[in-house]
Amino acid sequence: MMLSRASKYAILSTLYLAEHANENRKISVKVIAESIDVPSPFLAKLFQQLVKGKIISSTKGPNGGFYLTKKNQKKSVLDIIENIDGLIKINECFLGLNECDGSNPCPVHFIVERFKNSIFEKFRDKNIMELSEEIVANGRKLTLKDISPEV
Amino acid sequence: MMLSRASKYAILSTLYLAEHANENRKISVKVIAESIDVPSPFLAKLFQQLVKGKIISSTKGPNGGFYLTKKNQKKSVLDIIENIDGLIKINECFLGLNECDGSNPCPVHFIVERFKNSIFEKFRDKNIMELSEEIVANGRKLTLKDISPEV
């Protein structure tokens, strides 16, 4: 029931692409890595995998970089998580029990279940572009940098 | 917002102690490790730390083992988590953002907040003995073993 750092980086940077890139304006790993403050060689690896998984797109060479096609924009955050972590982890019992379900629940099973449903609403039932637009509309910055107040 | 395996083991085995041990009936690592199916040398290490943290108690020698005093029983699951993982991890932003709070929320901040509050009700506002009694009353087995139906 938790994301690896890899998944978090992948989510943030894909949402970054959704907001800032398109087929005519591709963005390099380096720029994204600096913008959201993640280690760039690590992000490069993640992007390779996301491209293979058809979550994002890329072109090589000058003015190349990463971006989302219309089709990519329809993918969900859960697709990203599935691509990077797999879905097992996010569905595991919070206390690690092998057998934990409605008829055999751990002490926090129903609490976790409710949470998971809400998360899935955002991460499965909404596509990346929709989520990105929501974030932009709310004026949020998704970065791992410290956001220092301007002086 | 997630527990390490170490924390999970510690929680399960402390709840095991709450249910099965007391000052007159101490239980050895080996027995507990087998009962809930966790690696026993690893659990031994965790128990050392829990003893230092005054979450559980121990005595050496024949008929020795681990158990909970009245004082230990008043500790909470959150005390266990704090002792093993520290509290930072459980309070981190679900997406890993450095700055994520009510006035600067990540896309799932309020969902996570609600979840955290519910978890805290069980893990901070209830002591170990109370939680254990609740679990016993509900007839739950907290083990990592597969619970195979009896033939």
Add this chain to the structure above:
DNA sequence: ACTATATGAGATAAAAAGGTCTTAATATAT
């Protein structure tokens, strides 16, 4: 064609988490 600039791929390294082993210390029972 050549050069510069990107990504792609695979090997490698470093750090963290998970797990084991060995020896010492201590308490109990005989």
Add this chain to the structure above:
DNA sequence: ATATATTAAGACCTTTTTATCTCATATAGT
């Protein structure tokens, strides 16, 4: 006192995760 059972402590090993490095490949612009 001695043997035995148990935890305590610390070193050690393994696996997974995170991160880096190097070289190959593709593309654009000149």
